[in-house]
Amino acid sequence: MALSDAKSVAMRPNPAHTAVLFGIKLPMWNLYLTVIGIAAALVLPFVVEGFTVFQLTQALVYAIAVLGLNLLTGFNGQFSLGHSAFYALGAYTAAIMVERYEVAFYWTILPAGIICFIGGFLFGLPALRLEGLFLALATFALAVATPQLLRYEHFEGFTGGVQGIDLFKPDSPIEFLGGDQWLYFVVLVCGALLVVGAWNLTRGRTGRAIMAIRDNPLAARTMGINTSLYKSVTFGVSGFYTGIAGALGAAVAEFVAPDSFTFFLSVWLLVGMVIGGLGSIPAAIVGGLFILYVPNISEALIGQVFGDDPSAKALIGVAFGCFLIFAVYVMPNGLAGFVRWFVARYSRPGI
Amino acid sequence: MDQFLQQTLSGLANGAIYASLALAVVMIYQAIDHFNFAQGEMAMFSTFIAWQLIAWGAPYWVAFVVCLAISFIGGMAIERIIFAPIHDAPALSHVVVFIALTLIFNAMAGFIWEFTIKEFPSPFPAELPFETKLIGPHEVGIVGITLIMLGMIYVFFRFTPIGLAMRAAAASPESxxxxxxSVKKMLGLGWGLAAAVGAVAGMMIAPVVFLEPNMMLGILLYGFAGAVVGGLTSPGGAVVGGFLMGVLEALAGTYVIGSELKLTFALVVIVAVLLFRPAGLFGRVVVQRV
Incomplete structure (x- = not known):
């Protein structure tokens, strides 16, 4: 491209900044939606009842874990079926620090993340030699083996074995906030910080390198990107996010036990990521809400059709599975992909 | 010494199950270059079908054959209906669909037959015709049935025109x-066969571990380990790998790590083999042209 061409391209406004959807410019849409989202997140815990606050908190925790998985899979192109292991590592770190060493809960969140960063980085190192499917296989093995490791009798002094560990959620220091509401805001603040972190990480030079490795590892290497370093660091960062989610999730559930961290937890996170959309940060919130609310809604529907039959609850799994297959067929890039398509289809170029 | 022999033999019996699953995994891997993470749940579902037939009063071997037929048709149907349309989709789509199938089969089995454990009958006589304390009759039966099945599959692939066509379709679809x-038909056949092989594995292991929707997850992990150890490009290697994993599991469980870390052992084996010898013991090294 000649220099003059490059200059004229640079002078032209970015089409995404001027495109108009339903009479409103796209950047304004982003601004409005962000403001509405933040306002809703701040107001909701005061207008809904306690149990809903608890559910929303859990949904946010899932959203953080989905974001972590999405950084790895959506942005870096590495598969993981083993994120339940990192979630468990984070949750147990927090629970053990609180219960065995009497550390205040807030001081366990970051260490949980850091331990999971190290865990992720170390698992990511051998994963360098495992391309795509083989990594899926190795992480699958990790997820299947995790509950058994947590139950292992020689770790029982730490992990509590089959019984797991009870911990209590932190008390609210502010008078007008209930315990659930306080924890909601703790999770919200952590989530917001992590979203900002992910946003910064993916937009800069590092983010471009991470995505280049996803799109074409060979070309990325030729361009001088240290693919092994970036891949293991991304694995570590992904573990960091999921570990923090695990620590927060332990406080929300007030309980950790091996059977909460089975292979199926990895599957839920994968479902959340795929339905929300690969390579999209806001999609994580959709994913978190999906993981929490779709089983609840399906359970209610199933309850209406089949009555109180406990085995009918199993149908939730069927519903999740069908959603997944539907997503792969109809919107392979999840809801985020659908939104992108919708915007491209219905927006007009502006001036 | 007795304990060593006893563990080795019971390891071989479990290994027969792992070998069957490893073979099923390798058959699908060769056909479409993907790991069937749903193989275990498919086998579990087939076993439940057989259990239901027996509960309805069918003799064991009738139920066995009907279950194989249903699994075969079911496997073909899954390939035709679910996987054919996404044949060219990226790898992640395949992984997601396999996971979706795992969920669906697991939940369907829980819904239809509930999550309580069920006893599954063993078709073999209660006593062996010869005196031994080293191995039980069901274990001898498992190894026998598996070897017969593997022999039949070997003959099928080696000496029949369809077997040859299937090998050709897997090795080089274009040519x-x-x-x-018809590569499509061969893919469907491969899936059907893999599902049937998995069903045999499920029916053979069910009397040992009891039948319930989650029974196959750990067993499938060992199946994968067997496939990886033997080499994903070599069906015979996968079978050897499966038997090897069975024996290693039994010996490591007795002498080294105890029974509580068996799944971790499989994890370590999988990661170690993938790291240091990705082609496995008998696989060929795949060179990628760039």
Whole structure:
């Protein structure tokens, strides 16, 4: 491209900044939606009842874990079926620090993340030699083996074995906030910080390198990107996010036990990521809400059709599975992909 | 010494199950280059079908054959209906669909037959015709049935025209199509066979571990380990790998790590083999052209 061409391209406004959807410019849409989202997140815990606050908190925790998985899979192109292991590592770190060493809960969140960063980085190192499917296989093995490791009798002094560990959620220091509401805001603040972190990480030079490795590892290497370093660091960062989610999730559930961290937890996170959309940060919130609310809604529907039959609850799994297959067929890039398509289809170029 | 022999033999019996699953995994891997993470749940579902037939009063071997037929048709149907349309989709789509199938089969089995454990009958006589304390009759039966099945599959692939066509379709789809082989049909057949092999494994292990929707997850992990150890490009290697994993599991469980870390052992084996010898013991090294 000649220099003059490059200059004229640079002078032209970015089409995404001027495109108009339903009479409103796209950047304004982003601004409005962000403001509405933040306002809703701040107001909701005061207008809904306690149990809903608890559910929303859990949904946010899932959203953080989905974001972590999405950084790895959506942005870096590495598969993981083993994120339940990192979630468990984070949750147990927090629970053990609180219960065995009497550390205040807030001081366990970051260490949980850091331990999971190290865990992720170390698992990511051998994963360098495992391309795509083989990594899926190795992480699958990790997820299947995790509950058994947590139950292992020689770790029982730490992990509590089959019984797991009870911990209590932190008390609210502010008078007008209930315990659930306080924890909601703790999770919200952590989530917001992590979203900002992910946003910064993916937009800069590092983010471009991470995505280049996803799109074409060979070309990325030729361009001088240290693919092994970036891949293991991304694995570590992904573990960091999921570990923090695990620590927060332990406080929300007030309980950790091996059977909460089975292979199926990895599957839920994968479902959340795929339905929300690969390579999209806001999609994580959709994913978190999906993981929490779709089983609840399906359970209610199933309850209406089949009555109180406990085995009918199993149908939730069927519903999740069908959603997944539907997503792969109809919107392979999840809801985020659908939104992108919708915007491209219905927006007009502006001036 | 007795304990060593006893553990080795019971390891071989479990190994027969792992070998069957490893073979099923490798058959699908060769056909479409993907790991079937749903293989275990498919086998579990087939076993439940057999259990239901027996509960309805069918003799064991009738239920066995009908279950194989249903699994075969079911496997073909899954390939035709679910996987054919996404044949060219990225790898992640395949992984997601396999996971979706795992969920669906697991939940369907829980819904239809509930999550309580069920006893599954063993078709073999209660006593062996010869005196031994080293191995039980069901274990001898498992190894026998598996060896017969593997022999039949070997003959099928080695000496029949369809077997040859299937090998051709897996090895080189383009060329196979040029000589008039319907690659689509061969893919479907491969899935059907894999599902049937998995069903045999499920029916053989069910009397040992009891039948319930989650029974196959750990067993499938060992199946994968067997496939990886033997080499994903070599069906015979996968079988050897499966038997090897069975024996290693039994010996490591007795002498080294105890029974509580068996799944971790499989994890370590999988990661170690993938790291240091990705082609496995008998696989060929795949060179990628860039």
């Amino acid at each position: 196979a199509r040029l000589v008039g082989i």
